[in-house]
Amino acid sequence: MNMLQGSPWLLAHRSMLKPNQPMKVSLYGQDYVIWQDSNREIHALPNACPHMGAMLSEGWCVAKPDGTSTIACPFHALEFDQTGSTVLPGSNKVTKSLLKPLELIIQGDLVWSYGGVEPETPIPTVLDEFAAEYEFAGVAGHRSIKTDLLTMLLNMHDYNHQNGTHRPLFEIERVEFKQFIDQGFRSHAYYDMPRAKPKLQDILKNPALLAMPKVLEAHLENHFPAIVIFHGEVPIGTIKQCHIFVPESETHTRTFVLVFGKFKHPVFRLMKNNVLQLVETVVDQDADILGKLYPETPQHIKLNNEIGMDWVRRNFESFPEVVEPNLSR
Known part of the structure; x- marks a missing residue:
């Protein structure tokens, strides 16, 4: 299955990597x-582990006096340095590299990789721009979802699902689509989402709902294939929700959301956790519906405003080239 090899993938934000604590990531199987x-x-x-296949991510890091660290296998405590070399028991000699390091591209707090594949498209700069201008609020919704990359992207660019999948809690009544701007592997979608009055029990669960306007004015900025940005203007300030996607395998896609903000008053920073909780809810709702699809079902119905899905399909099929038509309207 096509996993768009040659795209840059954001594996992690530095805040997700606690010092000297291993974490498992997957890319291209x-x-x-x-x-x-x-x-x-x-x-x-x-x-x-090249000895008996134990998961190194289940092991531990061994910190060295010079600040470096090795990764220790949980089975036999063999330590591997960043080059993939180790020292076998009873030997004082370092082996040749037994594990080929994954090439990483570190840009500030962002950890990118092409997964050992020849690059076809450049790394987007938009997240670096946010990091320079906005306060980093945190990471939310980090999980692996049992769905292929294409299905995940189609869901994220389905502008009709907001008043279905995300009706609970947000009480979205309908979607009023306004504009789509096609810039090849980049696009912008604008639409409004009138909301019903939130229920008291939902407000008690998350007071951040009180900061949400009666009509959500959505601006989605899309960088194919790995980033969807929700630009939000709310009474507490400006919020940038950056949804990230990584193809773990043909059947699983990892997602997480980087949240940046510019708060109008210092006291509003206290609501960051509430904002992150709302983002968690969005990801939970998407993950829930994606787990309840029959993905092979032929599509006999086409709704209005599926232009974002058409944009995904076109770019998915033509990658790494961008082909007509231009879908702006």
Whole structure:
């Protein structure tokens, strides 16, 4: 299955990597262990120990006096450095590299990779721009979803599902689509979502609902295939929700959301956790519906405003080239 090899994928934000604690990531059907040492250097190796295949991500990091660290296998405590070399028991000699490191591209707090594939498209700069201008609020909705990359992207660019999938809690009544701007592998979608009055029990669960306007004015900025940005203007300030997608395998896609904000008053920073909780709810709702689809069902109905889905299908089929038609309207 096509996983758009040659695209840059955002594997993690630095805040997701606690110093000297291994984390498992997957890309193109290959599992890796990724870790950050005390020098803030980030490394990644194939996750299977070359001895008997134990998961290195289930092991631990061994910190060294110079700030570097090795990853220790949980089975026999063999330590592998960032080059994939180890020292066998009873030997003082370092082996040749037994694990090929995954090439990482570190840009500030962002950890990118092409997964060992020749690059076809450049790394987007939009997240670096947000990091320079806005306060980083945190990461939300980090999970692996049992769905292929194309199905995940079609869901994220289905502008009709807001008043269905996301009706609970947000009480979205309908979607009023306004404009779609097609810029090849980049696009913008604008639509309004009138909301019913939130229920008291929902407000008690998350007071951030009180900061949401009666009509949500949505601006989605899309960078194919890996980033969908929801630009939000709410009474507490400006919010940028950056939804990230990583093709773990043919059947699973990992997602997480980077949230940036510009708050109008210092007291509103106290609501960051409430904003992150709302984002968690959005991801939970999407994950729930994606787990209840029959993905092979032929589509005999086409709704209005499926232009975002058409944009995804066109780019998916033509990647790495952008072909007509231009879908702006």
